[in-house]
Amino acid sequence: MTPPAPLLAARSLTLSRGGRELFRDLSLAIGPGDLVQLEGPNGVGKTSLLRILAGLSRYGYEGAVERSGALLYLGHKSAVKAQLTPRENLALHVGGEGSHGDAAIEGALAEVGLYGYEDVPSHTLSAGQQRRVNLARLYLCSSPLWLLDEPFTAIDRAGVGQLQSLFVQHVEGGGAVLLTSHQPLAVDYPVRALTLSQGSAA
């Protein structure tokens, strides 16, 4: 059966930052059912690559990226406004997806272990909890392609396990996940490792 149309296709990406060449002629395609982990030592350009693939960085690199369909990008920062409550953060999120009903928001917050915290101001939450508010969007949004930058940071072991099973469930449902992380994924699903070493992508 012909391979399904890729959700994301990048061709001969080349990026150098401050005179240092991070990667050259990197091409990749991510289709439905792909669970891809981007690995590599610090400073090798994983975040820069992810931002280019997401379409956040538009300048400073050569090569082309085509995306079909909507994507969800979760970056290092938690994108949670401290003065708003978790419910308001998710309801009024600037990510452009639709407005979620209260039930959906409460369900998502419960999934990430924030049951009961829906209406406390976010600045009273810990850093890990604030990241969980952002991760709750994984349960809310309908984009097939997820680009996640270090999703497990500041999340406890139970949370990490739950996230990994969510990724598998999403990928089996026809979605795709590209994430950067230093922790190996403990999932019984084929993980495509993409390691970025100095100057080229294996």
Add this chain to the structure above:
Amino acid sequence: MWSFFHKLGSPPWLYGIAGSILRYLLPVTVIALVVGAVWGLLFTAPDFRQGNSYRIIYIHVPAAVVALAGYYVMAAAGAVSLIWRMKMADVAMKAAAPIGAALTFVALFTGSVWGKPTWGTWWVWDARITSMLVLLFLYLGVVALYEAFDNKEAASKACAVLSLVGMVNIPIIYKSVDWWYSLHQPASIKFTGESTIDSSMLYPLLLMITAFYCLFACAMLMNMRAELLEREAKTGWVRKLAAEGAH
């Protein structure tokens, strides 16, 4: 035509072509400047009202004219770099900015020195001088914005946007300053010689304006060559150039 446009994008070709243009343009410019200055300073009769101080017109007006035109050159280079994403346009824009600022400063300085004998004060809030001061701020804004960025790729794109915004605003600023000046001092003479000056004074002025345009082109090409070397320091053609110890 398209291959020319494409070749414009390759640094070594641009470096070479700029060098050959300069070999002819620079001497011509220097001669034109010297001839124009000597002609204006020594061989024209003084203005019956202002006396000899009007001779400053031969550097004040050309500097002002080219400084303003320089901003449009910079904005055009910025537009090319934003729309067609050509690296060479970034180099051209970065080369044009300091020269424009320098010429604007020259125009301001000579204008204020000219004001002293004519109007008795060093600084006159005349329409032309005020607009020139605003132009200097616009230039300094572009230069300061470029320096403020660490990522030089983003810096040139940001300066391209700023210079385009400035380009749209320049006519508005010039018109409103002119209107403001006429509101507060309607009956004073037009300061920078819009009044008809007879032909014996006009020819040296036209020569000097052309010479200043050529000088702007020369300085810009030189800046571009230096900028190319700095940006392409790690590439082969620059190392070969350096190895040969080319002049």
Add this chain to the structure above:
Amino acid sequence: MSTPPGAAAFCLRLVRRQLLLAFRRPIDIANPLVFFAMVIALFPLGLGPAPDQLAAFAPGVLWIIALLSNLLTSDTVFRGDYDDGSLEQLLLAPQPLYLSGLAYICAHWLVTGLPLVLISPLFAVMLNLPAAGILALALSLLLGTAVLSLVGAIGAALTVGLRRGGMLISLLILPLYMPVLIFGSACVQAAVTGVPTGPYLAILGAMLSLAIALAPLAVAAGLRISIDA
């Protein structure tokens, strides 16, 4: 799951969100107004309390202070969202960034420009601006502060990625504020001297429509560049 909302609905949500954020910290709304009042108090101290002298300077002074207080707040239009990562999400939203930028600017104006217009009669009386000038001041500020917010947002978008963009933003956008100042203060001056203010307000209106059309283009480009600074 929900389909992404249309651009208009999304913009309304953005404006509601920004207003909610602003009202959660009312001190940010009061700050520019207190700044305005304080600087007003400086002028009699500097120029002497003589009422007629103050009245002569009032139109220009009121407009200059309005311009400076707008400059103070324009740096914060995007900085908050840039720092906590919301700006990245906005750039990735499917809705056009041109309209989202406009929504941010509109919310910023509602929080900084509009209060200024409403309180301006009080400041006018403090500098004993003649009564004829008070309405003209309010109308010219109504149009003028909108233009200032739009142009200020361009400076904010270009400098949001820089650590200390505050000083730089004034160098970038003050030259662009000058035409607004010229026609704004001329409008109040005309009202004081009994000249009809129609043409001045028309010019300010023209500047406003030009700014509404073009500024968001520069803001969108600026944001896409600054995200990588």
Add this chain to the structure above:
Amino acid sequence: MYFDSLQAVLEMDGHGMFVWSAYVVTVIVLVGMVAHPLRRRRRLLRDIGGALRREQGAGQEVTN
């Protein structure tokens, strides 16, 4: 020539100081505008050449 002596040229009926100061400053700025990039280009060529020789120099010691 309009002026009859060098002295007249310098004085220019009293306006000489203004005219000449304007021209001198302009010449300084214009020369600076041209000289700066020239110096910068020569310095860059020299630095890159130096770096090149150091690399080649390092290359020789390793080989022989």
